[in-house]
Amino acid sequence: MKIVKFTLIISILVTVFSCKQAEAPAEEILLPISTFDAPFPKSNRPLSRIFGKLLLVKDNNDTIFLEITSTKNDNLITDGKSGDTIFFGKVCKFREFYYFCHKENDSSYYISAFKIKGNLIYGLNRWSQYYDVDENILRGNGKELVKSINADTSKIRLKPNKKEIRKLFGIIMGKAIPDTILNSKTDLIAIAKRELSLEKEADEIDKIKVYPNPATDFVNVEINSTSTYQLIDFSGKIVLQGTLDTSENRIDVSDKQAGLYFLNITDLHKKEKQSVKIIIQ
Numbered sequence: 153m154k155i156v157k158f159t160l161i162i163s164i165l166v167t168v169f170s171c172k173q174a175e176a177p178a179e180e181i182l183l184p185i186s187t188f189d190a191p192f193p194k195s196n197r198p199l200s201r202i203f204g205k206l207l208l209v210k211d212n213n214d215t216i217f218l219e220i221t222s223t224k225n226d227n228l229i230t231d232g233k234s235g236d237t238i239f240f241g242k243v244c245k246f247r248e249f250y251y252f253c254h255k256e257n258d259s260s261y262y263i264s265a266f267k268i269k270g271n272l273i274y275g276l277n278r279w280s281q282y283y284d285v286d287e288n289i290l291r292g293n294g295k296e297l298v299k300s301i302n303a304d305t306s307k308i309r310l311k312p313n314k315k316e317i318r319k320l321f322g323i324i325m326g327k328a329i330p331d332t333i334l335n336s337k338t339d340l341i342a343i344a345k346r347e348l349s350l351e352k353e354a355d356e357i358d359k360i361k362v363y364p365n366p367a368t369d370f371v372n373v374e375i376n377s378t379s380t381y382q383l384i385d386f387s388g389k390i391v392l393q394g395t396l397d398t399s400e401n402r403i404d405v406s407d408k409q410a411g412l413y414f415l416n417i418t419d420l421h422k423k424e425k426q427s428v429k430i431i432i433q
Contacts, residue, residue, distance in 0.1 A: 184282035186289055186308040187260040189299060191253035193314050193423050194244035198222035199229070202346045206232065208334035209273065215334065239278065245351070246314050249321055252278055263312070265321040268347065271340055272330035284324045285310075294320040314424075360417055366431035369406040377421045383430070384414045408432050 200222035207218040217232030229239040242253040254262040262282050266275035275281065288294055289308055297310045297320065333340065361374035373381070375396055383392035383403070391408060396417065403415075413430040 184262065184279075184286055185306055186282070186285045186310055187256060188263050188310045188312045189259055189261070190312050191242050191255070191261050192244040192246070192251040192263055192317065193312050194246055194251075196225050196227070196242045197245050197250065197350060198224070199227045199243055201350060203335075203343055204339070206335075209276065210332040210334050211276070216331075247318055249275075249318060249325065251317070251321075254278070261312075263317065265325055267325060268333075268343070269330070271333045273333055274325055274328040274330045276331055281321075281324055284327075285320065288320060288323060293323060360426055360428060362415060362428045362430065365428075366433045367405055368433060369404070371403045371405055371415070371430060373401045373403060373415075373417070375401070375417065375419075377419045379417050379419050381418075382416045383408075384416060385409075386412050405430075405432050 200220045203218075203220055205220055207220060209216045209218060218238065219230045219232045221228040221230075226241060227239065227243045228237065230237055239252055239254065241255055244251045244253065249265040249267050252262075252264045252266070254264075256262060262278070263285075264275065264278040264281040266273060268274075285294075286308070289298065289310070290305065294310075294316060296316045297313060299309045299311045301308050333343075335343070361372075363372050365371070373396055379396045381392075381394060381396055381403070382390050383405070385391050391413070392403065392405070394403075405413075410433050411431075413432060415428045415430050416425060417428070418425045
């Protein structure tokens, strides 16, 4: 009888202890607090056209097999050994950096950067960069990117200005430890050529065609995205403005005085501005 009572008491104590353990809060995982309200304002780059379908990278003493699948709008990077998804989303290129754009939800994006230099690749650890962004913003770097910071600095919303993002990641990437690309020398040469080719191709895609220039009666403008325009004279006065469609547009300048003008065009989708000098004679 005593044994039965003792066993019952032990069972009750174990049950109570287990419940308290279940009620105890799990160790909190601190997520990055800085997110962008839109992806990097450039078009997607198909990474498979740069690296091919397989990229071998040496990270410390480990060899990582990265399988790459690209579409027009997205890139999928998976671990060749486990099949786990490492990244899915848009990848952009601006100057020396590529930018991973990870969509957290419909209005929130994480952005990180990487760069290629010979057989070295910097910045593959995306998550560490998210925390680097937090640290730099809280230190006062990248002030122009800040859209809002809540009272207890537990949430920071950033706006994706490409020039300011480049400055911020210039600081972050300056401390990045590179990994080594293990693809053959032939592969590395091919990667460099494909990267250069895509760079030229992107320049052609983004380029605005304006003709004739000099102009007399009208100016034709060819663009790839709906945009607004302003025609500004040499004194800085806006003399004409309107909207341009994704096709050939004709702007009537027949009533404008002869001289030098600036045609400022803002892409409504990418929020990018380009300026072209126009001579009216």
